[in-house]
Amino acid sequence: MKLITLHEPYASLIARGIKTYETRHWKTYYQGQILIHAAQKKINSSGRDLLEKLSHLPNCPSLNDMQYGNIVALATLSDCLWICSDNPNATVNFGRISVDSISETERLCGNWTPARYALKLENVSRLVNPVFFKSAQGKLLDVTSEWEKILERASFAL
Numbered sequence: 001m002k003l004i005t006l007h008e009p010y011a012s013l014i015a016r017g018i019k020t021y022e023t024r025h026w027k028t029y030y031q032g033q034i035l036i037h038a039a040q041k042k043i044n045s046s047g048r049d050l051l052e053k054l055s056h057l058p059n060c061p062s063l064n065d066m067q068y069g070n071i072v073a074l075a076t077l078s079d080c081l082w083i084c085s086d087n088p089n090a091t092v093n094f095g096r097i098s099v100d101s102i103s104e105t106e107r108l109c110g111n112w113t114p115a116r117y118a119l120k121l122e123n124v125s126r127l128v129n130p131v132f133f134k135s136a137q138g139k140l141l142d143v144t145s146e147w148e149k150i151l152e153r154a155s156f157a158l
Helices: 008-017 044-053 104-108 143-155
Strands: 002-006 021-024 032-038 070-084 094-100 117-130
Touching: 002 008, 008 032, 008 070, 008 117, 032 117, 044 104, 117 143
Parallel strands: 002 032, 070 094
Antiparallel strands: 021 117, 032 070, 070 117
């Protein structure tokens, strides 16, 4: 089991199904279940601006919904795609994803600069009772040994 830490509001946007890709400068070969963890760092002005831009969407979190330091969702990391701008006619093609094929909402929620990577997140289950966990932002963290303890304290939305 892996865990990825994201600043708010990005972790909550994934948990609520608004954001389906996480963009990074690094590639991963991991595919499988992944826990979505909200960093303890408080939301910054660009995060507040993003929430304001997305506030018209159903299920958009508010500032009061931020879950600092908590695991907020379980998802499947199904692919790691290279972001490109040279193939506007294809959405996903041979491990690539075209910036031009991404929705405006998704573009607002990530850094879609070509030559970065988009981690595709599917089958997201939001935790009804988020679980506190101490972590740091960076690469994927292996939490296999802690998984059973996390699962005992978590309950998922249907």
